[in-house]
Amino acid sequence: MSDAVLDKTSARDESTFDKGYLGAGHTLRSWLFTTDHKRIAILYTLTLTVFFFVGGIAIALVRIELVTPAQDFVSADEYNRLFTLHGIVMVWFFLVPSIPATFGNFLLPLMLGSRDLAFPRLNLFSWYLTVIGGAFTIYVLLAGGVDTGWTFYTPYSSIYSNSHVIAAATAVFVAGFGTIATGINFIVTIHTMRAPGLTWFRLPLFVWSMYTVSIVIVLATPVLAMTLTLMMAERFLGVPIFNASEGGDPLLFQHLFWFYSHPAVYIMILPAMGVVSEVIPCFARRRLFGYDFMVYALAAISLIGFFVWGHHMFVSGQSPYANLVFSFLSFIVAVPSAIKVFNWTATLYGGQISYEAPMLYAFGFVGLFTIGGLTGLFLASIPIDVQATDTYFVVAHFHYVMVGGTVSAFFAALHFWWPKITGRMYPETWARFAAVLMFFGFNFTFFPQFIMGWAGMPRRYGSYPPEFQVYHVLSSAGAAVLAIAYLLPFAYMIWSLRWGQRAPGNPWQATGLEWQTPSPPPKHNFDRVPTVEHGPYDYHHEGYVDQKEEIAGSMQTAQTDGDQE
Amino acid sequence: MTADSHFVFLPAAASAHARHVDWIYFGLIGVSVVIVGLVVALLLTFGIRYRSGSPAPRGKLPEWVSREIEIGWTVATLFAFIFIFWFAAASFLTTIGAASNPLEIHVVGKQWMWKIEHPNGVREINELHVPADVPVRLVMISQDVIHSFFLPALRIKQDVLPGRYTSESFTADKTGSYDLFCAEYCGSDHARMGGRIVVMPKAEYQAWLDAQPGAENLAGKGRQLFTQLGCAGCHFEKGHRRAPDLAGLYGSYVQLAGGGTVRADEAYLRDSILQPARQVVAGYAPIMPSFKGTVSEDQIFSLVTFIKSFSGDREETTQ
Numbered sequence: 001m002s003d004a005v006l007d008k009t010s011a012r013d014e015s016t017f018d019k020g021y022l023g024a025g026h027t028l029r030s031w032l033f034t035t036d037h038k039r040i041a042i043l044y045t046l047t048l049t050v051f052f053f054v055g056g057i058a059i060a061l062v063r064i065e066l067v068t069p070a071q072d073f074v075s076a077d078e079y080n081r082l083f084t085l086h087g088i089v090m091v092w093f094f095l096v097p098s099i100p101a102t103f104g105n106f107l108l109p110l111m112l113g114s115r116d117l118a119f120p121r122l123n124l125f126s127w128y129l130t131v132i133g134g135a136f137t138i139y140v141l142l143a144g145g146v147d148t149g150w151t152f153y154t155p156y157s158s159i160y161s162n163s164h165v166i167a168a169a170t171a172v173f174v175a176g177f178g179t180i181a182t183g184i185n186f187i188v189t190i191h192t193m194r195a196p197g198l199t200w201f202r203l204p205l206f207v208w209s210m211y212t213v214s215i216v217i218v219l220a221t222p223v224l225a226m227t228l229t230l231m232m233a234e235r236f237l238g239v240p241i242f243n244a245s246e247g248g249d250p251l252l253f254q255h256l257f258w259f260y261s262h263p264a265v266y267i268m269i270l271p272a273m274g275v276v277s278e279v280i281p282c283f284a285r286r287r288l289f290g291y292d293f294m295v296y297a298l299a300a301i302s303l304i305g306f307f308v309w310g311h312h313m314f315v316s317g318q319s320p321y322a323n324l325v326f327s328f329l330s331f332i333v334a335v336p337s338a339i340k341v342f343n344w345t346a347t348l349y350g351g352q353i354s355y356e357a358p359m360l361y362a363f364g365f366v367g368l369f370t371i372g373g374l375t376g377l378f379l380a381s382i383p384i385d386v387q388a389t390d391t392y393f394v395v396a397h398f399h400y401v402m403v404g405g406t407v408s409a410f411f412a413a414l415h416f417w418w419p420k421i422t423g424r425m426y427p428e429t430w431a432r433f434a435a436v437l438m439f440f441g442f443n444f445t446f447f448p449q450f451i452m453g454w455a456g457m458p459r460r461y462g463s464y465p466p467e468f469q470v471y472h473v474l475s476s477a478g479a480a481v482l483a484i485a486y487l488l489p490f491a492y493m494i495w496s497l498r499w500g501q502r503a504p505g506n507p508w509q510a511t512g513l514e515w516q517t518p519s520p521p522p523k524h525n526f527d528r529v530p531t532v533e534h535g536p537y538d539y540h541h542e543g544y545v546d547q548k549e550e551i552a553g554s555m556q557t558a559q560t561d562g563d564q565e
Numbered sequence: 566m567t568a569d570s571h572f573v574f575l576p577a578a579a580s581a582h583a584r585h586v587d588w589i590y591f592g593l594i595g596v597s598v599v600i601v602g603l604v605v606a607l608l609l610t611f612g613i614r615y616r617s618g619s620p621a622p623r624g625k626l627p628e629w630v631s632r633e634i635e636i637g638w639t640v641a642t643l644f645a646f647i648f649i650f651w652f653a654a655a656s657f658l659t660t661i662g663a664a665s666n667p668l669e670i671h672v673v674g675k676q677w678m679w680k681i682e683h684p685n686g687v688r689e690i691n692e693l694h695v696p697a698d699v700p701v702r703l704v705m706i707s708q709d710v711i712h713s714f715f716l717p718a719l720r721i722k723q724d725v726l727p728g729r730y731t732s733e734s735f736t737a738d739k740t741g742s743y744d745l746f747c748a749e750y751c752g753s754d755h756a757r758m759g760g761r762i763v764v765m766p767k768a769e770y771q772a773w774l775d776a777q778p779g780a781e782n783l784a785g786k787g788r789q790l791f792t793q794l795g796c797a798g799c800h801f802e803k804g805h806r807r808a809p810d811l812a813g814l815y816g817s818y819v820q821l822a823g824g825g826t827v828r829a830d831e832a833y834l835r836d837s838i839l840q841p842a843r844q845v846v847a848g849y850a851p852i853m854p855s856f857k858g859t860v861s862e863d864q865i866f867s868l869v870t871f872i873k874s875f876s877g878d879r880e881e882t883t884q
């Protein structure tokens with residue numbers, strides 16, 4: 001499909017940065033003070049890429065340490081700082097902002113047919129908050145690190161730790177406000193800036209995912225800010241809140257923390273679901289199966305997700321009856337996720353499926369997310385959780401969801417919208433190879449962790465009994481494969497900026513409004529505000545299109561694209 | 566698994582509870598294999614059959630089919646999940662009420678070691694010796710941060726908190742030596758805060774206890790402390806009492822001055838010693854001083870053990 005529409009004539013004649021919004025200024029100022037949502041998305045992408053590598057290097061060192069049972073590569077304290085850095089950076093400086101701040105920022109106005117977000121300057125301000133938070137993190141790193149784990153459990157963090165807890169918590173606190181600002185911006189934009197005819201039930205699922213995730217962000221993140229403030233007040237000012245010897249309650253911290261951090265899991269996964277819901281219909285040439293159920297499922301997940309936090313605390317000393325309630329609700333919240341998996345699968349039925357890289361990543365997402373979700377049911381079952389919690393079983397579970405799920409979807413999005421964002425095609429063969437490698441590297445790394453976790457290997461151990469070594473060696477070897485799979489796109493995407501084929505406006509023959517403007521889009525997105533006449537995913541109206549008809553149709557679209565440019 | 570083995574696939578199962586949990590675990594694996602198998606099979610079948618340009622017929626789906634399917638699998642999933650919840654929760658419910666008359670062993674966690682004290686006062690560090698086939702209850706507290714007492718071979722784990730007792734119970738039925746880990750991250754040497762649990766035949770356990778130095782009755786030690794710290798001055802006073810009688814207190818319901826009742830469990834006894842003003846017994850003035858800072862966690866354990874065992878008839882003999 002992609003080969004047929006490549007615009008070969010203009011392939012190597014211009015710099016990528018001369019067209020569309022990319023050509024609208026080349027000074028540093030034109031980037032750092034831009035209010036164009038597309039440029040801000042690029043700023044975010046660059047920032048998050050840096051943090052992805054910082055978090056990645058930290059975990060690479062951890063995986064090297066774990067090759068042998070003894071504590072021999074780094075010291076115990078260094079080890080603790082490394083896994084903490086990995087957690088804090090990957091959660092708050094990569095996964096939470098990842099898809100919303102980059103693709104959400106870039107695509108939301110385009111998908112809505114509007115010229116920008118509702119508050120362009122607030123959007124820029126969010127990025128600065130993220131950068132300031134990031135600067136604190138870098139300070140922590142250079143000053144010697146923090147060793148509390150990303151969970152900051154009290155009273156360890158508030159009293160006992162001898163590391164840079166205040167600076168690290170401030171980093172998260174500040175970055176959190178960046179996320180809140182983005183959430184507010186998205187909510188207002190979706191409410192007020194939809195193109196004529198774009199009713200709520202004509203919104204693409206990606207927009208719905210941005211809407212639901214923004215609501216979760218706006219409701220949950222302030223709780224994180226409060227929790228960290230209380231923890232800092234105890235550490236810095238000695239206000240007794242969580243300190244048991246002063247009459248405080250250490251478990252209160254965990255309740256507050258997970259009241260944010262469980263919804264945060266959905267902050268990380270809902271956008272991924274949105275991406276996959278765009279990619280699968282496009283490459284299956286098929287309308288998304290059960291559109292309205294998919295929307296309700298997003299809403300249900302966001303809502304019920306607020307009432308399951310106690311499943312992180314089954315062994316914490318919480319009441320056994322509370323455990324039962326949280327266990328029950330955790331099973332209920334899994335239902336809408338299961339529905340989504342069925343619907344993505346059913347979308348393939350009767351399609352005309354092709355396997356470009358975004359589709360391969362989306363398939364990977366569905367498989368890995370299913371395993372991540374099912375092992376979530378294990379952990380929702382109290383007797384199983386008692387054994388598995390705080391072991392590698394949990395580590396494997398949430399990496400299947402966060403990395404197998406969110407990161408796979410991030411790469412699906414990156415490849416899917418790369419032509420739109422940069423105006424260049426990525427090299428398809430390399431991309432397919434990377435997608436497959438990532439899938440295998442991922443399973444290679446994390447599947448052994450389920451087995452050793454159930455066998456009793458606790459998490460956050462820099463040294464361990466030799467009986468677990470086999471699994472750690474496998475896991476570290478897999479991590480090396482995974483590292484290559486992440487570096488590959490980094491290399492060929494940069495390559496494509498200079499040497500990639502020029503992308504037409506709609507290389508995938510996709511239906512969203514973002515494809516109706518040239519690639520890369522002009523600064524103002526649309527010359528004429530589009531009007532919407534039907535629902536999204538208008539691929540096979542009847543569930544069946546004659547092949548010849550389709551090819552004819554796509555050629556016509558390609559021509560129209562050419563005219564536009 | 567014992568520490569000297571070099572490979573572990575499934576953890577040893579040293580109690581009936583452990584084997585029961587495994588059963589649930591395998592059940593869940595079965596369900597997961599079926600679901601993953603179904604999803605993968607559908608992805609592959611559709612993915613290949615409906616690949617671009619394939620000759621497979623692509624009939625039109627009537628609207629009602631998708632509705633029915635959608636509602637059908639939502640309801641099916643819901644019931645399946647509720648069933649699994651019940652399956653797992655039912656077995657959990659049976660573990661809430663602990664066995665009667667267990668062997669009570671006290672555990673104090675601190676950065677980075679486990680201090681263990683048997684009812685007869687024998688102490689050990691990072692090792693827990695227990696008799697087989699006897700219900701054991703661990704009553705645990707931390708001196709500093711949160712730790713977690715994890716015995717994989719028994720499929721139990723419980724966080725150990727500062728300022729509050731938590732407990733875990735088990736009846737090991739296979740002798741041997743198994744891992745003990747701290748499962749809650751607690752700072753520098755978290756990874757080394759472990760050891761082993763040794764399950765021994767009853768007679769051997771008794772022999773082991775007798776061979777340990779410092780064996781003296783924990784309750785007896787508590788009784789001595791009770792006199793040394795001046796508790797007896799108020800609580801064993803003859804005639805008019807300024808302080809309530811502690812005989813038979815454990816497990817009973819105490820009427821509080823502010824109204825309401827509270828069950829006198831270990832946590833209550835501990836609080837009564839450290840924060841007596843918080844829950845004042847009805848009919849008494851709040852004159853009891855707080856012993857916070859003057860008694861260690863080990864001493865509190867002894868005092869609590871003494872009060873729990875105290876039935877009053879021995880009162881005269883010591884006075």
Ligand SMILES: [Cu+2]
Binds near residue numbers: 261
């Ligand atoms: Cu959760």
Ligand SMILES: [Cu+2]
Binds near residue numbers: 712713748749755
């Ligand atoms: Cu620990």
